[in-house]
Amino acid sequence: MNILKIAWKEVKHDFRDIRTLVFMIAFPIVLMLILGTALTGAFDGGDFDDNIALDDMTVLYENSNEPIQQPFDAFTKELEKSGIHFERLSKGTNGKDQVEENQADAYLSIDEDGAKLYLNDQNSIGGSVIQGSLASFVDQYNLITEISKAAPEKLDTVLTASTDHDYIKDQTLLPDQQPGSMDYYAIVMTTMIALYAAISAAHLITQERSRHTADRLMIAPIKKSEIFMGKLIGSIAINTVCIALVVAFSIIFFHANWGEHLGLVALILLTEIIMAISFGLGLSFLFKTPTAPMPVIMIVLQLAAFFGGAYFPIGDADGLLKLMTNISPLTLENDAMFQMIYANDLSLVIPAIAMNLGISLLFLVFSTFALSRREGL
Amino acid sequence: MNILEIKHLTKKFGDFIAVDDMSLTVGEGEIFGFLGSNGAGKSTTINMISGLLRKNNGSIKMLGKETNKHPIFIKKHIGLVPQELAIYEDLTAYENVSFFAGLYGLRGEKLRSRTIEALEFVGLAEKHKSYPKSFSGGMKRRLNIACAIAHQPKLIIMDEPTVGIDPQSRKYILQSVQKLNEMGCTIIYTSHYMEEVEEICTKIAIIDHGKIIADGTKEQLKSLITDSKLIYIDVKDTDHVDIDAIKAIPGVANVTLAENTIQIHTELGANNLNQIISYFIENKIEIRTLDEKEPNLETVFLTLTGRTLRDA
Numbered sequence A: 001m002n003i004l005k006i007a008w009k010e011v012k013h014d015f016r017d018i019r020t021l022v023f024m025i026a027f028p029i030v031l032m033l034i035l036g037t038a039l040t041g042a043f044d045g046g047d048f049d050d051n052i053a054l055d056d057m058t059v060l061y062e063n064s065n066e067p068i069q070q071p072f073d074a075f076t077k078e079l080e081k082s083g084i085h086f087e088r089l090s091k092g093t094n095g096k097d098q099v100e101e102n103q104a105d106a107y108l109s110i111d112e113d114g115a116k117l118y119l120n121d122q123n124s125i126g127g128s129v130i131q132g133s134l135a136s137f138v139d140q141y142n143l144i145t146e147i148s149k150a151a152p153e154k155l156d157t158v159l160t161a162s163t164d165h166d167y168i169k170d171q172t173l174l175p176d177q178q179p180g181s182m183d184y185y186a187i188v189m190t191t192m193i194a195l196y197a198a199i200s201a202a203h204l205i206t207q208e209r210s211r212h213t214a215d216r217l218m219i220a221p222i223k224k225s226e227i228f229m230g231k232l233i234g235s236i237a238i239n240t241v242c243i244a245l246v247v248a249f250s251i252i253f254f255h256a257n258w259g260e261h262l263g264l265v266a267l268i269l270l271t272e273i274i275m276a277i278s279f280g281l282g283l284s285f286l287f288k289t290p291t292a293p294m295p296v297i298m299i300v301l302q303l304a305a306f307f308g309g310a311y312f313p314i315g316d317a318d319g320l321l322k323l324m325t326n327i328s329p330l331t332l333e334n335d336a337m338f339q340m341i342y343a344n345d346l347s348l349v350i351p352a353i354a355m356n357l358g359i360s361l362l363f364l365v366f367s368t369f370a371l372s373r374r375e376g377l
Numbered sequence B: 001m002n003i004l005e006i007k008h009l010t011k012k013f014g015d016f017i018a019v020d021d022m023s024l025t026v027g028e029g030e031i032f033g034f035l036g037s038n039g040a041g042k043s044t045t046i047n048m049i050s051g052l053l054r055k056n057n058g059s060i061k062m063l064g065k066e067t068n069k070h071p072i073f074i075k076k077h078i079g080l081v082p083q084e085l086a087i088y089e090d091l092t093a094y095e096n097v098s099f100f101a102g103l104y105g106l107r108g109e110k111l112r113s114r115t116i117e118a119l120e121f122v123g124l125a126e127k128h129k130s131y132p133k134s135f136s137g138g139m140k141r142r143l144n145i146a147c148a149i150a151h152q153p154k155l156i157i158m159d160e161p162t163v164g165i166d167p168q169s170r171k172y173i174l175q176s177v178q179k180l181n182e183m184g185c186t187i188i189y190t191s192h193y194m195e196e197v198e199e200i201c202t203k204i205a206i207i208d209h210g211k212i213i214a215d216g217t218k219e220q221l222k223s224l225i226t227d228s229k230l231i232y233i234d235v236k237d238t239d240h241v242d243i244d245a246i247k248a249i250p251g252v253a254n255v256t257l258a259e260n261t262i263q264i265h266t267e268l269g270a271n272n273l274n275q276i277i278s279y280f281i282e283n284k285i286e287i288r289t290l291d292e293k294e295p296n297l298e299t300v301f302l303t304l305t306g307r308t309l310r311d312a
C-alpha cells in the first residue's frame, strides 16, 4: 500500500515535469522523423517505403538437383522483386568462401540430400531477411527430398503444390513489410530512449535528498525498502507509459512496422527500461554528489546508442568497432527486434530479456546494499 | 507524565562531538524550547529523536518506549517540521499534505478531512490547489508545518520554523504553536531567537556545544542570574574601548561589543556604575545612551556562555 502511494506520487509529479515528457516522448519522435526521412537515401533510392539495403543483396546458389530448378526459379523470381538477387555459383569457386569474403550475402547449396544456407552475418538486418525468406524454401525442399526418397511417386503432387507461392506467403517478408528507414528508426530510437530512463533514475533518490523530502519519508512509519520499491515502481511505470506512447505514435503517424509479436516487443522494452533504471539508480549510489554520475551515464548512453545502431545501422564491423558493437546492449536489443519483426525469428528474444534482467539484478542488488548502509535515504 | 526522556545522548561526526552526553525530559503538554546558537547541536538532537540520525550513545525513550526498539510505533506519534523546507514543488499544497499524511495510514474520507484541517490550521485552505512554486517564503514554511501535523501526532518537533520569514507569518506560526499545544500536543520548539522562546515556551533548555547548560521555566532560568544585571552603553566610536580595562572594574563579570554598543554584565549589588562611567570619561569616549536591563534569556545566555546568541 505504501509502495503504491509512493509510486503514484512519483508518477504524478514526473508527469508534471514538462522536461521529462519532452525528453522521453517528443525527442525520440522528432529524431525518428528527422533520421527516418533525411536518411532514407542512405537506405535506398530515396523512396520512403522502400527497403533497407536489400537492393544490393546477392545470394549465390548451387543446384545439382535439376528437377527442382523450375520451382526454385519461380520462387526466386518472387524474391527478386524484394531485392534479393540469385546468382548461380560459377564452376570452380567455393560459395562459402565467397560469402566469408563478402562477395555475396549468402550461399545456398541444393543437392539430392537437401538444402543448406550459409550466411555471412546472421544478425544483420539483411541476413535476417534472407534467412527468413529462404528458411521456408529450405524446409520445404528438405521435406520434398525426404518424400522423394521414401515415396518418389508422390513427388509430383508435392512439387506442384509447392510451386504455388505458399511458402512465400507464410513469410513475414512481403515487399511492404520490409524495414523502411522509418521502420528502422522507429525501433532503434525507441530502444535508445528506453535506455535514457537511466538519467531520471539517477535523480530518483538524490532528488528526495536535495529537496529534503527524504527526511520526511524517513520519519514516516514506513520501511526504507518500501520507499525504494515505490520509487522504483513509479519510475518504471512512467517510463513504460512514455515508451508506449512513442511506439503508438510511430505506428499511427509513421506507420512503423512493429511486427506480429507485440507482446514480446513490449517485454523486451519493459525489461530494457528496468535495466536502464537500475543502472542509473546504481550509479547514483556509487558517487557522493548527485551530479557526479551524470557525465558517466551520458557517455555510456551515447556510446551504447552509437554502437548499437541508433543513428545509422552498423554493418560489417571489425576489430574495435565490432567489439564496441557487441558490448552495446542496444545491439542485442535491436537485433532481437529486427529478427522477430522481419524474419519471424524469436531466437534472440530470450537472450535480450535475460541480459536486461541480469544487468538489472546486478545494479539493484548493489543499490539496495548501498541504501541499507546509509543513514537516511 | 513524561513524553520524552533522553539520557546521556551522544552523537559524533568523526572526531567532532555534536551532542555531548545530553540528558533531558519533556513532560506531556509542554511547549519545550530548545534555545541555542547556530551549530549548538539542536538539529542533531532532534534528528536523533525522530530517528533520522543514529545515536552513538545514550537512550531516547518516548511514551515509555525505547525509540530504536519500536521505530514504527514512535514514528506514528511524532510530527517533525524540518529546519529545511521539505515539500514537493510540483505537487499542490493539498497533494503534499495528503501524500505525507497517507504514509501514516490515513485513507479515504479521514485522509481528506485531516488534510483540509491541517491546511486550514496553517491558513492555506484557500490555496490548496496551488503549487508551492507560487508561495511566499512564509507560506512555504506554513505548508511545511501542515505536512507534519495532519496525522495528529502526540509530539510535534519544530526545528527553527520561523527562520527567514516575514513578521506576519512568524506571528501566525507562533500562534499556531500555542493553538496546537492547547489542542493537546506536546511541542519541542527549537530556535535561536530568544524572544520567540521566551514568548511561547513553558520550559526551556539552553544548549551550547552539544550540552545543556541550563533548563527549566523562564522564571527558573532568570533566577539563576538574579544577582546580576546588564548595562548597555552606546558610544560614538568603539575604537579606543579597552574591554580588559572595563573587565578589571570590580563587579564586572563580562563585557561584549556589538557595533557601537558595549554590553557590560555586572553583579547586582556591586555599585560600580560610577566607576564604569568614569572609565569612559577618563578615556574621552563619548557616551550617547546608557541603559540598564532586567535579566532576560539573553542575559542568562550571556552569563552562562560568555557570548550573545547572535554572534556565537
Ligand SMILES: Nc1ncnc2c1ncn2[C@@H]1O[C@H](COP(=O)(O)OP(=O)(O)O)[C@@H](O)[C@H]1O
Binding pocket: B013, B016, B018, B036, B037, B038, B039, B040, B041, B042, B043, B044, B045
Ligand atoms: N552530517 C554532519 N557531519 C558533520 N558535522 C555535522 C553534521 N551535521 C551537523 N554537524 C555539525 O554538528 C554541529 C551541530 O549542528 P546542528 O545540530 O545542525 O546545530 P544547530 O541545529 O543547533 O544549528 C555543527 O557544528 C555542525 O557543523
Ligand SMILES: [Mg+2]
Binding pocket: B042, B043, B044, B083, B159, B160
Ligand atoms: Mg539546526
